[in-house]
Amino acid sequence: MFMAGKPVLSLRGVRYQIGDRLLLDNIDFDLRAGESMAVVGPSGSGKSTLLGCVLGLMRPSSGSVEVGGRDIVRMRRRELERQRSNYMGVVFQFGELLPELTPVENVALAALLAGTKADEACRRAEKLLDELGVPHGGAATLQLSGGERQRTALARALINEPALLLADEPTGALDSDTRDSVADLLFSLPGRWGCALVVVTHDGQVAERADHCLELRDAKLIRRGAGVQP
Numbered sequence: 001m002f003m004a005g006k007p008v009l010s011l012r013g014v015r016y017q018i019g020d021r022l023l024l025d026n027i028d029f030d031l032r033a034g035e036s037m038a039v040v041g042p043s044g045s046g047k048s049t050l051l052g053c054v055l056g057l058m059r060p061s062s063g064s065v066e067v068g069g070r071d072i073v074r075m076r077r078r079e080l081e082r083q084r085s086n087y088m089g090v091v092f093q094f095g096e097l098l099p100e101l102t103p104v105e106n107v108a109l110a111a112l113l114a115g116t117k118a119d120e121a122c123r124r125a126e127k128l129l130d131e132l133g134v135p136h137g138g139a140a141t142l143q144l145s146g147g148e149r150q151r152t153a154l155a156r157a158l159i160n161e162p163a164l165l166l167a168d169e170p171t172g173a174l175d176s177d178t179r180d181s182v183a184d185l186l187f188s189l190p191g192r193w194g195c196a197l198v199v200v201t202h203d204g205q206v207a208e209r210a211d212h213c214l215e216l217r218d219a220k221l222i223r224r225g226a227g228v229q230p
């Protein structure tokens with residue numbers, strides 16, 4: 001896990017523009033191990049763009065995005081991919097799992113791709129799925145409920161022990177009871193695993209569980225909860 005006390009994620013002066021529209025204007029924040037942050041904001045305000053900059057999928061026109069103490073903005077592709085696989089885990093709205101594989105296979109695959117041996121990858125996948133409450137007989141992932149699929153997606157994001165967990169609308173496709181149980185699990189992870197967590201969500205009831213709640217509006221990040229220094 002990343003050094004305690006130092007930010008796992010640190011943005012300074014991040015600016016991102018599409019055409020003549022400024023989506024991110026001078027965004028600054030720090031997030032440390034064990035902390036969670038929610039980003040809310042109207043549809044189209046640029047929340048996914050912000051996450052894209054943190055993941056290195058989008059390149060800001062200026063500013064720095066430090067993950068694990070290193071600026072990813074000016075990294076070459078290979079180096080960026082290495083930094084991403086060493087430090088980051090990601091969960092999307094629909095889980096983005098391979099439906100015909102079993103949950104164990106879906107989760108183990110992420111470890112295999114990171115260089116873990118097959119036996120070890122399966123063992124760790126099974127343990128993680130047990131801890132996150134996902135049944136894992138031989139059934140294909142498509143037979144799981146929506147909540148179980150999102151828990152599987154969380155297990156996949158966690159298997160390489162990321163210092164930074166990123167989630168884009170992780171509960172957006174779930175009914176309200178399932179949303180609550182997945183959100184409870186999600187926000188328990190920084191305390192249990194020592195990772196930092198960023199959640200982009202439309203849902204105020206999900207966002208209020210975070211240590212820091214920030215709203216993206218008119219290209220600026222405005223603090224809504226206590227904590228983070230924007």
Ligand SMILES: Nc1ncnc2c1ncn2[C@@H]1O[C@H](COP(=O)(O)OP(=O)(O)OP(=O)(O)O)[C@@H](O)[C@H]1O
Nearest residue numbers: 018019023041042043044045046047048049050202
């Ligand atoms: N490649 C692109 N070309 C042009 N416009 C784009 C492109 N990508 C995103 N946009 C626009 O940028 C704006 C921000 O998009 P983004 O997906 O970051 O918003 P969001 O806050 O995540 O929205 P939502 O909550 O609806 O998912 C939107 O108006 C979108 O249409």
